Amino acid sequence: MNPEHEEIAVVGAGLAGCLLACFLARRGYRVALYERRPDPRTGRVERGRSINLALSERGLDALRRIGLAEQVLADALPMRGRMIHPVVGEPAFQSYSATGDRAINSISRGALNNALLTAATALPGVRVAFDHRLVGLDPATGEMTFETPQGKTTAAAPVVLGADGAGSAVRGQLLAYGVLQESLDFLDYGYKELTVPPVGGEFALDPAALHIWPRGTSMMIALPNPDRSFTCTLFWPTHGTASFASLTSPAAIERHFATHYPDLLPLAPNLVDDYQHNPVGVLGTVRCTPWQAGGRVGLLGDAAHAIVPFYGQGANCAFEDVVALDHCLDECADDWAAALPLFQARRQGDAEAIARMALANFVEMRDKVASPVFQARRRLDHA
Ligand code: FAD
Secondary structure: OOOOOOEEEEEOOOHHHHHHHHHHHHOOOEEEEEOOOOOOOOOOOOOOOOOEEEEOHHHHHHHHHOOOHHHHHHOOEEEOEEEEOOOOOOOEEEEOOOOOOOOEEEEEHHHHHHHHHHHHHOOOOEEEEOOOEEEEEEOOOOEEEEEEOOEEEEEEOOOEEEOOOOOOHHHHHHHHOOOOEEEEEEEEEEEEEEEEOOEOOEOOOOOOEEEEEEOOOOEEEEEEOOOOOEEEEEEEEOOOOOOHHHOOOHHHHHHHHHHHOOOOHHHOOOHHHHHHHOOOEEEEEEEEEOOEEOOOEEEOOHHHHOOOHHHOOHHHHHHHHHHHHHHHHHHOOOOHHHHHHHHHHHHHHHHHHHHHHHHHHHHHHHOHHHOHHHHHHHHHHHO
């Protein structure tokens, strides 16, 4: 394909879609980014929906390639280890490295998305159509149908790339046309976000750590934000006697946190309001194959392989996908019919590996990190 003459469609202006637009524009393509939401730079953040995330080397590598790593890291908070909060006693710090100099970075998801969007739209040939929700796609012709506030509209592209997240409509269309198979494995756990605001203008907890409250059947984590607050994420079963649904009154919520998270309770003055009004998010693993149809439609990021968040690698992995696809286009001289199957062959095994590791890390984070045997082993590893 001659990059100069063709406009590629990227569905989803999230983390992967915006980064992908940057990489494609660098190759000389014109890119139309279709996003179901309004421009996030002018709107409000959705309440209780993963405000921050941990960015590690895999993701940073992709950002460096488009010259955005420094800007993103300027507002990042490096977390050099885990701080484990027991029910009784003092929190214990576990460094991520023996030397203490290695860190993962807590960053604002919204700020990262906005930075990528601004970088993409600054490049020649990239345009964004906000308020465009993909509802139809013919994989044979690349004809797309969108719902917009003005009604339905259509567009066509020689190549359509689905970067539209775990509930991907592009994947759904490939499924509906019988050219893809998928499996969705939902955990019986959900997540709810809670906030620890600053105290006297300062962080209420150590900002250089990822905080974990391992409680066996439940777990809470907290990551620092640049405004000196922490966003806590509580993972708990969605049904049953000990579950999100089991705390039905303010008194029950406070009693539960006083019993299981006693050091958090005084730091979370809006706990009851957060608990009652923030949604419970679902957690699951998406597997599908193939990740492309006819060399014309492709999937990447969560659309191809959403994973549970316990390794903090979903976005990092989506960024790595973009770099891998760029390499495949190099190797295939921009022949999409060759590059898309090569991309799947290169990435599917890695995606499956991280999906399994993410599930295994849930057990480690909610249970093993608190065990004396685990802590002794770590001390030996670092000795
Ligand atoms: P998304 O970020 O979901 O973006 C998809 C985009 O497509 C969105 O803008 C959406 O509006 C748009 N869209 C959807 N449907 C349509 C449609 N029909 N038409 C047009 N547009 C559409 N990852 C990490 O690396 N580190 C972490 O610490 C981390 N923590 C997490 C914590 C939680 C609680 C959760 C749930 C996830 C976490 N993740 C983390 C995973 C990470 O959020 C995802 O892997 C990442 O957002 C995937 O990026 P994406 O661009 O593929 O999809």
